[in-house]
Amino acid sequence: MTEQKEKKVEEIKKEAEAMKKCPVNKALYYIEEFLAGPMCGKCFPCEMGCYEARIRLKKLTEGQGSEADLFALKRIANEMLLSSRCKRGKDSAQFILEWMGTDIYKEHIEGICRDKECTALIEYRIIPENCAICGLCADACKYNAVLGEKKKTYKSGYQPFEIRRKRCVKCGECIKVCPTGAIVIVDVKVKETVGV
Numbered sequence: 001m002t003e004q005k006e007k008k009v010e011e012i013k014k015e016a017e018a019m020k021k022c023p024v025n026k027a028l029y030y031i032e033e034f035l036a037g038p039m040c041g042k043c044f045p046c047e048m049g050c051y052e053a054r055i056r057l058k059k060l061t062e063g064q065g066s067e068a069d070l071f072a073l074k075r076i077a078n079e080m081l082l083s084s085r086c087k088r089g090k091d092s093a094q095f096i097l098e099w100m101g102t103d104i105y106k107e108h109i110e111g112i113c114r115d116k117e118c119t120a121l122i123e124y125r126i127i128p129e130n131c132a133i134c135g136l137c138a139d140a141c142k143y144n145a146v147l148g149e150k151k152k153t154y155k156s157g158y159q160p161f162e163i164r165r166k167r168c169v170k171c172g173e174c175i176k177v178c179p180t181g182a183i184v185i186v187d188v189k190v191k192e193t194v195g196v
């Protein structure tokens with residue numbers, strides 16, 4: 001039985017690595033899956049640590065994280081590493097700690113997800129001068145989040161297409177079809193600072 005649960009932990013790690021690019025998002029995915037499955041709740045450091053780590057990681061991915069959350073995450077993971085009763089808890093702590101020595105967690109506090117994956121921290125935008133007014137992005141968007149009228153050769157005066165922030169769910173479908181690379185992903189906070 002324990003062997004099976006440990007196998008599951010390895011599977012979750014692989015899934016997190018394959019499905020998420022951002023290390024904070026990877027850790028959040030891992031913890032949520034671990035809580036939903038192999039975490040048995042038999043010892044306090046692992047059980048409480050995972051619940052608290054989940055809250056702190058979620059705050060970071062949602063742009064609400066602070067230095068206090070980073071500090072708490074390190075404390076939680078170190079406590080789990082030291083006091084968890086089995087390998088599953090210790091492995092989980094290691095998975096959280098793995099990326100904490102880099103700048104990536106800290107950058108999330110500053111509003112930057114370098115993998116452009118944490119949706120609360122990013123925004124899709126169309127660079128007007130690169131837009132060919134072809135309308136492919138609007139056709140690809142299921143959320144009616146792209147505004148614009150396709151160019152007709154016999155008419156003039158068309159405006160570049162625009163993404164409506166409030167409707168955009170950041171699914172990334174528009175970027176895949178844009179033939180001119182006019183759609184970019186920007187950091188919300190950085191954009192606010194420099195006024196992009």
Ligand code: SF4
Nearest residue numbers: 041042043046086089
């Ligand atoms: S460390 Fe092991 S025994 Fe303790 S709650 Fe986690 S999975 Fe259960």
Ligand code: SF4
Nearest residue numbers: 131132134135137178
């Ligand atoms: S797909 Fe690209 S070029 Fe075409 S309208 Fe959209 S942003 Fe402009």
Ligand code: SF4
Nearest residue numbers: 141168169171172174
């Ligand atoms: S990211 Fe998705 S929801 Fe947003 S404009 Fe592009 S296709 Fe539409």
